[in-house]
Amino acid sequence: MYDKTVRRRRAVLALLVVLSLLLLTAYFGEAPGGRLHAIQRDFLTVVSPIQDGANKALKPVRDLFSWFGNTLHAKSQLAQALKQTERLRRELAAAQEGKRAYHELLALSHLDQLGVDSYRPVAATVIDKDPNVWYSTVVIDKGESSGVHRNDPVINEEGLVGKVAQAAPDGALVELLTNSSMGVSARIGTSHATGLVQPKVGDPNDLLLGYLPSNAQANPGEYVVTSGTVTPQYPSLFPPGLLIGQVTSVDEESAYKSVNVHPVANLHDLDIVQVLTAGAGSRAANLDQLPATLQAGQGPSTNGGEQLASTQQVGG
Amino acid sequence: MSGSSAGPLALRLGALALVVVFFQIGVVSEVPVFGVNAELCALMVAFSGLLCGSMVGAVCGFAVGLFIDLALLQTLGLTSLIFTLVGYWCGRLRELRDPQGALTPLLVGVSASALSLIGYSLMEFMLGVDSPVSFQLLRVIVLGVVVNAIFALPMWALTRRALEAAMPEDPRRRRRRRAYTTGGLSPLTKA
Numbered sequence: 001m002y003d004k005t006v007r008r009r010r011a012v013l014a015l016l017v018v019l020s021l022l023l024l025t026a027y028f029g030e031a032p033g034g035r036l037h038a039i040q041r042d043f044l045t046v047v048s049p050i051q052d053g054a055n056k057a058l059k060p061v062r063d064l065f066s067w068f069g070n071t072l073h074a075k076s077q078l079a080q081a082l083k084q085t086e087r088l089r090r091e092l093a094a095a096q097e098g099k100r101a102y103h104e105l106l107a108l109s110h111l112d113q114l115g116v117d118s119y120r121p122v123a124a125t126v127i128d129k130d131p132n133v134w135y136s137t138v139v140i141d142k143g144e145s146s147g148v149h150r151n152d153p154v155i156n157e158e159g160l161v162g163k164v165a166q167a168a169p170d171g172a173l174v175e176l177l178t179n180s181s182m183g184v185s186a187r188i189g190t191s192h193a194t195g196l197v198q199p200k201v202g203d204p205n206d207l208l209l210g211y212l213p214s215n216a217q218a219n220p221g222e223y224v225v226t227s228g229t230v231t232p233q234y235p236s237l238f239p240p241g242l243l244i245g246q247v248t249s250v251d252e253e254s255a256y257k258s259v260n261v262h263p264v265a266n267l268h269d270l271d272i273v274q275v276l277t278a279g280a281g282s283r284a285a286n287l288d289q290l291p292a293t294l295q296a297g298q299g300p301s302t303n304g305g306e307q308l309a310s311t312q313q314v315g316g
Numbered sequence: 317m318s319g320s321s322a323g324p325l326a327l328r329l330g331a332l333a334l335v336v337v338f339f340q341i342g343v344v345s346e347v348p349v350f351g352v353n354a355e356l357c358a359l360m361v362a363f364s365g366l367l368c369g370s371m372v373g374a375v376c377g378f379a380v381g382l383f384i385d386l387a388l389l390q391t392l393g394l395t396s397l398i399f400t401l402v403g404y405w406c407g408r409l410r411e412l413r414d415p416q417g418a419l420t421p422l423l424v425g426v427s428a429s430a431l432s433l434i435g436y437s438l439m440e441f442m443l444g445v446d447s448p449v450s451f452q453l454l455r456v457i458v459l460g461v462v463v464n465a466i467f468a469l470p471m472w473a474l475t476r477r478a479l480e481a482a483m484p485e486d487p488r489r490r491r492r493r494r495a496y497t498t499g500g501l502s503p504l505t506k507a
Contacts, residue, residue, distance in 0.1 A: 013374050016374055
């Protein structure tokens with residue numbers, strides 16, 4: 001009797017472990033359009049209304065807990081915010097002048113820049129967050145039925161949040177900026193030097209703007225924005241000028257200058273986001289078709305790096 | 317476990333798992349404490365194992381992990397593998413040692429959290445996340461364990477309350493309880 005129980009217990013454990021490993025291997029090895037991914041999308045379609053309902057029902061509880069934390073932080077942030085408002089007011093005046101000049105130049109050179117206005121923003125609610133230590137993905141309640149496609153940029157009122165990694169009919173998985181497979185071509189403030197923003201190695205909450213030319217100017221406090229397409233053969237997924245983060249420190253030890261960037265969007269507290277959708281033939285749609293022929297270590301070709309990052313599929 | 321008690325226990329366990337998973341992804345994942353989030357699902361799986369044994373713990377861990385992987389579009393099999401091992405280990409602890417101390421749930425919760433966080437990190441490294449072990453990552457793991465320790469005792473009370481009514485009577489515990497209430501010896505032995 002005892003032997004039978006022991007044998008059954010061991011058999012169940014072995015079966016579950018083997019099943020997990022089989023799922024892991026098959027899922028990791030298959031393409032995003034594979035059968036297990038399809039099952040996952042179908043499952044999301046079934047449970048997303050439940051998750052959406054639970055999310056709305058539990059919002060008061062969440063808000064209550066958040067209220068305590070926010071109240072503690074509010075006082076310390078007030079003085080900082082006042083100082084920042086002063087600085088931003090001065091910058092706004094300069095930026096308005098710059099914008100006017102920019103539009104004049106744009107009209108003169110007939111540049112076909114795809115700005116945020118050219119995208120069709122779709123508002124979505126975050127219904128699930130990755131509960132593990134990496135915090136690198138969220139699930140939103142809008143999917144293909146709302147025009148959301150893979151590689152569409154995702155923003156919130158603070159700045160760039162990430163991009164759509166997988167889209168189901170009624171939901172989509174968004175990879176956050178801190179996901180290891182993300183890469184965004186970016187520049188610092190008014191500088192023309194572009195680099196590639198990637199998650200900081202070993203620190204899942206911070207970013208690193210790498211591959212900057214050694215003579216690029218960077219000062220702590222400056223804002224980092226998306227650079228948009230720099231070279232036509234490497235179109236960017238992201239429109240230019242989206243706020244990514246703020247420079248915290250500069251590292252000049254390596255051959256290329258790199259800058260530590262703290263994301264402006266609070267990736268731990270996402271509630272409502274906007275997906276910048278674009279129709280067929282857009283950059284996001286076209287990039288989905290690109291063959292993954294780019295090799296790592298292409299140097300400072302930043303948009304190539306962004307493509308490489310966007311075509312790599314790290315599971316989860 | 318007898319067949320008659322398996323049905324109600326499975327029902328209660330399933331309902332508890334659903335509630336905890338939705339609460340985890342709907343509330344707890346969005347409310348960081350000390351910059352990290354508690355992992356109630358890992359605690360629930362660990363306490364299911366501690367209450368019901370290794371087989372129930374392993375099956376519960378696999379099911380909860382698979383549900384999380386499916387609902388969050390994560391790598392299938394990753395969370396279920398880790399939670400299966402966590403549930404099984406906690407169940408074996410009960411079967412081999414049957415710890416009765418008041419702090420047992422706290423220690424088991426801390427150990428299960430550490431096992432799950434370290435296991436998850438290791439699996440992520442093995443699956444190609446380009447991040448070496450750093451102070452920041454260790455800090456997140458240590459803080460995660462501390463936060464889970466805060467939630468361990470309430471989670472234990474909830475799991476026990478939800479499952480106890482459907483659990484079969486354990487002869488070892490019945491003997492221990494009788495010995496405790498009669499001062500260590502039964503009246504018949506004294507006579």
